Amino acid sequence: MYDAFPEEKVIGVYRMTTPCLLLRDLDVIKHIMIKDFDSFVDRGVEFSKSGLGMNLFHADGDTWRVLRNRFTPIFTSGKLKNMLYLMLGRGDIFVNYINEICNKRPTELETHSLVQKYTLATISACAFGIDLDSFTPENMKTLETVDKLIFTSSYAIELDYMYPGILKKLNSSLFPKKVTDFFDGLVKTVVKLRDGMPTNRKDFMDLLLELKQQDKITGPKKLENEKEKIVELTESLIAAQAFVFYAAGYETSATTMSFLLYELAKNPDVQEKAYEEIDTTLKKYNGEMTYEMLNELKYLENIVAETLRKYPLVEPLQRNAAIDYKIPGTEVTVKKGQTVLISPFGIHNDEKYYKNPEKFDPERFNPENSKERHPCAYLPFGVGPRNCIGMRFAKLQSHVCIAKLLSNFRVTPSKKIYG
Numbered sequence: 001m002y003d004a005f006p007e008e009k010v011i012g013v014y015r016m017t018t019p020c021l022l023l024r025d026l027d028v029i030k031h032i033m034i035k036d037f038d039s040f041v042d043r044g045v046e047f048s049k050s051g052l053g054m055n056l057f058h059a060d061g062d063t064w065r066v067l068r069n070r071f072t073p074i075f076t077s078g079k080l081k082n083m084l085y086l087m088l089g090r091g092d093i094f095v096n097y098i099n100e101i102c103n104k105r106p107t108e109l110e111t112h113s114l115v116q117k118y119t120l121a122t123i124s125a126c127a128f129g130i131d132l133d134s135f136t137p138e139n140m141k142t143l144e145t146v147d148k149l150i151f152t153s154s155y156a157i158e159l160d161y162m163y164p165g166i167l168k169k170l171n172s173s174l175f176p177k178k179v180t181d182f183f184d185g186l187v188k189t190v191v192k193l194r195d196g197m198p199t200n201r202k203d204f205m206d207l208l209l210e211l212k213q214q215d216k217i218t219g220p221k222k223l224e225n226e227k228e229k230i231v232e233l234t235e236s237l238i239a240a241q242a243f244v245f246y247a248a249g250y251e252t253s254a255t256t257m258s259f260l261l262y263e264l265a266k267n268p269d270v271q272e273k274a275y276e277e278i279d280t281t282l283k284k285y286n287g288e289m290t291y292e293m294l295n296e297l298k299y300l301e302n303i304v305a306e307t308l309r310k311y312p313l314v315e316p317l318q319r320n321a322a323i324d325y326k327i328p329g330t331e332v333t334v335k336k337g338q339t340v341l342i343s344p345f346g347i348h349n350d351e352k353y354y355k356n357p358e359k360f361d362p363e364r365f366n367p368e369n370s371k372e373r374h375p376c377a378y379l380p381f382g383v384g385p386r387n388c389i390g391m392r393f394a395k396l397q398s399h400v401c402i403a404k405l406l407s408n409f410r411v412t413p414s415k416k417i418y419g
């Protein structure tokens with residue numbers, strides 16, 4: 001649809017029976033996502049906001065503001081630095097696991113399910129404090145069960161597109177009861193094991209428990225006469241956040257890294273250059289993978305950025321209008337309650353912004369090549385105050401995985417497929 005109307009700034013589309021607007025023009029996107037964000041805070045997914053529905057991704061309005069305000073500090077570089085040891089540990093287990101397979105007999109490995117093991121183990125360690133010492137089938141079983149539960153479609157969203165508001169009217173959730181019970185149970189167990197207090201692990205659960213010490217959390221300071229929104233930090237609220245960190249953080253990263261390895265296999269020159277950079281930087285740091293060392297991998301950073309350009313995963317981005325809003329530079333008015341959509345895939349593959357978009361070219365993200373780029377021409381993590389809160393976590397996690405992998409192995413295309 002994005003490609004079908006190259007001259008239009010905004011296009012009307014239907015999602016099932018619900019009319020929406022697809023925004024194509026980058027300045028229009030900037031207005032809605034950044035400048036006039038206050039009129040477009042929500043994503044407009046209406047369903048019961050109790051239980052897991054209280055998660056940051058689905059929260060609305062003032063509740064979202066309070067949660068976002070309080071959770072932003074748990075994703076700072078200092079906090080991530082403290083969590084790095086958990087990622088490095090999972091990276092070592094990952095390398096050992098591949099070594100064991102390859103030492104038995106040379107074999108071809110399917111990359112997506114392989115990297116899933118790493119991201120699943122990393123996010124479980126960081127979000128819940130679940131430790132795995134190896135990727136044995138028994139160890140992976142619980143995690144795979146949760147995985148199936150979360151990613152089995154329930155068609156609730158489609159139902160809402162067809163009959164807008166029906167989930168809210170029926171006080172229905174997007175999440176099956178089994179998923180809610182699992183995360184509630186998990187958080188209860190972890191909180192009990194830690195006596196309700198943060199430990200020395202410094203994972204997300206610790207950071208949430210630290211916040212829980214305050215009992216109630218409030219949003220950013222508002223105008224004088226306005227009432228401050230207060231959110232009680234219950235165990236079920238913590239479960240909802242643990243759930244969303246898990247759900248939003250694991251599959252997105254696994255898919256990104258499998259696309260990345262696919263492109264490295266097809267572009268051996270890029271792979272060699274990445275390896276050289278990792279090798280030289282590791283030597284500079286006496287073979288130790290530290291936070292600073294990983295941050296120095298600028299070419300790898302460009303590879304991750306180019307992977308996310310070619311294969312953005314969250315499609316479409318969406319916001320819901322809180323007021324009737326006339327779109328600047330057009331005659332179109334978004335009606336209050338209407339949802340606007342943005343297609344990162346359409347934009348990232350538009351010749352207007354990226355010449356020869358099919359080509360995998362990490363150099364596009366060199367500072368000199370990206371300085372003229374419109375801020376809304378690159379949207380893998382969304383844009384504006386409601387962008388991805390886990391972006392830095394995702395980048396660090398990818399750097400650890402790829403640096404560990406390339407220090408030990410090379411990837412080549414499967415002979416079964418490429419002959």
Ligand code: HEM
Binds near residue numbers: 056313318387393
């Ligand atoms: C390559 C990995 C990832 C990609 C591509 C990705 C992408 C996105 C995108 C596009 C959004 C919506 C932004 C918008 O609407 O403007 C989002 C939101 C979000 N992501 Fe990520 N994400 C990734 C990893 C993570 C990780 C690791 C976490 C947590 C540990 C995470 C947690 C979240 C949360 C909580 C939100 C909702 C933020 C809010 O509404 O305030 N994501 N992500």
